[in-house]
Amino acid sequence: MDEHDIFKLITAGVRFTKKSKKEQPTKPQLQPKISKKEEPVKSKKSKEDDQDSTEFRLLAGESTTEPKRKKPKEGKAPSAKELELQKVADQANETRKQFGISALGKRIPPPVASFEALTRDFKLLPRLQQNLLARNFDQPTPIQMQALPVLLQRRALMACAPTGSGKTLAFLTPIIDGLRAHKTSGLRALVLAPTRELAQQIYRECAELTRETGLRTHFISKVSEAKQKHGTECKQRYDILVSTPNRVRFLLQQEPPLLDLSQVEWFVLDEADRLMEEGQNNFKEQLDDIYAACSLPTKCVAFFSATYTVPVAKWALRHLKNLVRITIGVQNSATESVQQELLFVGSEGGKLVAMRDLVRQGLQPPVLVFVQSKERAKQLFEELLYDGINVDVIHAERSQHQRDNCVRAFREGSIWVLICTELMGRGIDFKGVNLVINYDFPPTTISYIHRIGRTGRAGRPGRAITFFTQEDTANLRSIAVIIKNSGGTVPEYMLQMKKVKKSEAKIRAKKPLDREDISTKIRPETKSDEIHKSAKLKKVEKTEKIIKKRQGKEKDLKPKQKKLGKIKVDLKAVDKRKGKASKTRKEKV
The missing domain is CATH 3.40.50.300 (P-loop containing nucleotide triphosphate hydrolases)
Incomplete structure (x- = not known):
């Protein structure tokens, strides 16, 4: 055994790493092994808080970590200018x-x-x-x-x-x-x-x-x-x-x-x-x-x-x-000065009942009501006008002169309730709006933030009520998260609902839900209604004829099915007799 073999045996399992003089410890220090159970817990940052800033920094080509301050060189004290800049920062x-x-x-x-x-x-x-x-x-x-x-x-x-x-x-x-x-x-x-x-x-x-x-x-x-x-x-x-x-x-x-x-x-x-x-x-x-x-x-x-x-x-x-x-503040969040509520109304008909309950309890004007289309804005306007409420409507079909007069009257206080679409959901500053009602559920969270932002402006308190039905539960979780982040209270089950896929959310944002007409009054029938009814009656008559024909055919087929059943029994009996005959022949042979 030579010196090389002896060195191999002595140094078996040992690893050598080069270290700089600064990193080498003055005295050998033993570091105990940390078991998996005793691993140090790393601090976790919420993804929602850092998502936007990290994304912006990545897009800008900047590092996601905070920039380190330049430390003064050893032996040199910071100058007065550096100290002043540091103090300002x-x-x-x-x-x-x-x-x-x-x-x-x-x-x-x-x-x-x-x-x-x-x-x-x-x-x-x-x-x-x-x-x-x-x-x-x-x-x-x-x-x-x-x-x-x-x-x-x-x-x-x-x-x-x-x-x-x-x-x-x-x-x-x-x-x-x-x-x-x-x-x-x-x-x-x-x-x-x-x-x-x-x-x-x-x-x-x-x-x-x-x-x-x-x-x-x-x-x-x-x-x-x-x-x-x-x-x-x-x-x-x-x-x-x-x-x-x-x-x-x-x-x-x-x-x-x-x-x-x-x-x-x-x-x-x-x-x-x-x-x-x-x-x-x-x-x-x-x-x-x-x-x-x-x-x-x-x-x-x-x-x-x-x-x-x-x-x-x-x-x-x-x-x-x-x-x-x-x-x-928090990115894409609502103002804390707005008291936000979610109200389940069951169905489309329940929305009008809930609206009239709010009126009965006493609305404090001015009030903004948001719906998803101009057709629904017209329908709700007729219903509330029938109830004797001082109401007006603004949408894209009205002329510019009518829209200007409507906005002016609402600002002056001669109109108490203003029904509008997404047209008025952005940037319009109506001072002193006390209540915003989302009659139709907003299609996106951005739409919700802008709608309720018409109240609670410049530090004033405000209130926002959002109606929702069973069909609106897909986007309910995202709205509930916004309410919670802005200091409101929501039921726990809303926060535990499944997230909507991005593809589905995009479709819902572009194509709003098909909703029933807002109507409780008995209106006179028009020609279009008569044509629609006659078409429905023709369809019903056709289906009834088809059903009667099928029922008649079933009656005719029942006795035939019984005879066929008897024939099948007889054939089975014949098969049994044939089997017995073949056995007797074999025995004779």
Whole structure:
């Protein structure tokens, strides 16, 4: 046995690993083996809390872990400038935690606590500050605290905040401060909204904030008048345009184009998740054309909405540089100031009974009632009008003049109950709405959040009641989770229901359920009803004839079946006799 064999025997089962001097312990330390039962438990983070932020960071190419702070080199004390920056960063993080602000991006400015601090740090336009104070905007809301300094630095922004949290002011203030004074060069700011009512509301707010600043704001009320106000012959020029995408694209498609967007410095989308939806009857194609017409490379782009969707984030990350994303509170959640209730009504007929019970108990107007289609809105309007309730209805079939009058009357208080479709579910600010009734179950969670967001705005208390039947239980769990996350109480069985598949949820969002007509009154029959009844009677008569024929054939076949049965018995007897005969023959042989 040589030295090599001896070394093999001594070192059997031993592994050698190279370690740096820093990692090598000064003294040998024995580490006890940890059994499977005694393994250290790792801290678990809820997927729902970190899903959105992780997804955004992955899309942006950033790491999902928090960035590590640079430690000062050994032997060197941090400079005064580093200490001051660290102190500002710590204060900013504390403020964000206090107000539920989440911000993602690089070099995000700290939130501002007051408009005075905004004026001091960013030299806000004095007249704009006076207009803000005149509107009783003393302190900024959480979304304004973080969005205002970001936009005043001309950074691209994607913001998500609950309904009624002051998003309109968060993007109008930087626009007005950035434009400062009127110029005859043409439009310099474009604000787009999904509905005409919401665009008109933004225009009114902008007109108040631009008072005595010299800036001119315009809202496209009629496309037919656009040639006079925006054509080449028009002498008057506007600085800010508020409109819907379809009207803007229509004016761009004229020859020559009636709008020049080449000088637009600010491009803002309100309710961006709705505007960026793809598919039929959506705004995505219109937005692509409008965004291409805004050719100024230095323009500031901002997206605002109460709900977050992945397509908006993907588009923003693909097209915008130096993007900042801001979220207030829990992503895609309802406001805590709204008292939410789920009411089982059994069937479609039970909804009208429940509605009349609420009226009997005493409704505190103004009240908004949401249904899924314009046909059902008309039917419910007739029923409540028959009950003597001061009610009106708004839907897409009504003329623009009728819709404007309806909204005005509801704001003034002459209408107590307003029945509407998804048309009024986004962005409309009716101050003091006390109750929202979801007569028809919302097709998606996003629709639910926007519907109930019409009440409980600007910190006021509100109430929302959602009717549901057996057919609506597929989407019940998702709504119950939203209610629980916003501080409400729901039965435990709702939270334990099965999740709906994504494919099924998409189908339900596009195709609402077929529901029975809302009707309890005896109405006079029309010609269509008579035709429908006659067709039904013909079908019934045909089925009765078929049934009688079948019954007659069955009677005729019964005696034949008995005879056949006897014949079968006789044949069996014959078979038995044959068997006996064959046996006797064998015996004789």
